[in-house]
Amino acid sequence: MYALGDCAEVAGHQLPYVMPIMQAARALAKTLAGTETAVQYPAMPVVVKTPACPTVVCPPPPGVDGGWEETITAEGVRALYRDTTGALRGYALVGAATTDKQALTKEIPPLLP
Numbered sequence: 001m002y003a004l005g006d007c008a009e010v011a012g013h014q015l016p017y018v019m020p021i022m023q024a025a026r027a028l029a030k031t032l033a034g035t036e037t038a039v040q041y042p043a044m045p046v047v048v049k050t051p052a053c054p055t056v057v058c059p060p061p062p063g064v065d066g067g068w069e070e071t072i073t074a075e076g077v078r079a080l081y082r083d084t085t086g087a088l089r090g091y092a093l094v095g096a097a098t099t100d101k102q103a104l105t106k107e108i109p110p111l112l113p
Ligand SMILES: Cc1cc2nc3c(=O)[nH]c(=O)nc-3n(C[C@H](O)[C@H](O)[C@H](O)COP(=O)(O)OP(=O)(O)OC[C@H]3O[C@@H](n4cnc5c(N)ncnc54)[C@H](O)[C@@H]3O)c2cc1C
Pocket: 004, 005, 006, 007, 015, 016, 017, 018, 019, 021, 046, 047, 048, 049
């Protein structure tokens, strides 16, 4: 039996948004076509559809020790979560800072390699 979407827990992760479903669908399609393929999760930001206040969040995985660094300006908020080694593990961006989404996402290690 196979499942994907909001009802599915994959390797302990319950991620009820669209990007994880796309990753799972790719792996499931290959598996059903005969090539067994495990799901891989890169860092997956959630784009919150609030045009009046653009917001993107990429929460750090549960249990990662670290802290937030916040830069707040009139144009928006850039909050970065770094682990104890200084590596970027998550972020929250509001307003003009959302343009940093792609570059920051590339820096974050995959959730499920
Ligand atoms: C208000 C809201 C805003 C969201 N915004 C975002 C966003 O901006 N970005 C993002 O990435 N994600 C967003 N999400 C999450 C995203 O919508 C879900 O992760 C995604 O729709 C889950 O897809 P799914 O196919 O697993 O489940 P669903 O889309 O919930 O589909 C399940 C389907 O099963 C049907 N169903 C239920 N019970 C039965 C039954 N007994 N028999 C037959 N059919 C049944 C339901 O009617 C439904 O059509 C949002 C969710 C909500 C609620």
